[in-house]
Amino acid sequence: MNYGVNVFDRIKNFITEKTKNPKLIITLLLLTIVLGFLLFSNYGLYTRLKLEDQKEELNKQIIIEQITQDSLKHEINKLKNDNNEIERVAREKYGMVKPGEKVYLIEQKKEK
16 A cells, blocks of 8 residues: 555656646546546446447347248248148259159250
């Protein structure tokens, strides 16, 4: 504790020697410290702005995920209830054909 008191006494003596109005300098110093705390502490303005930006980004991501979820629910519903959709997926994804149908495979030429 004695060390801290010596530091403050030394600062006070320096300010007193260098200025004609030490109370003004001390007030400005304290104001600077308080302002720095209000701006840059864990609860400061800078942190708040950063958290608001992060919240906005997360809300956008939530909206995108909700749209994806709705799309997937719609697709599940179609696959459960629509025979044409089931047939389309069976043909495209699994290469299935109806009895008596012929499948023609078309080879594409590779471009050089």
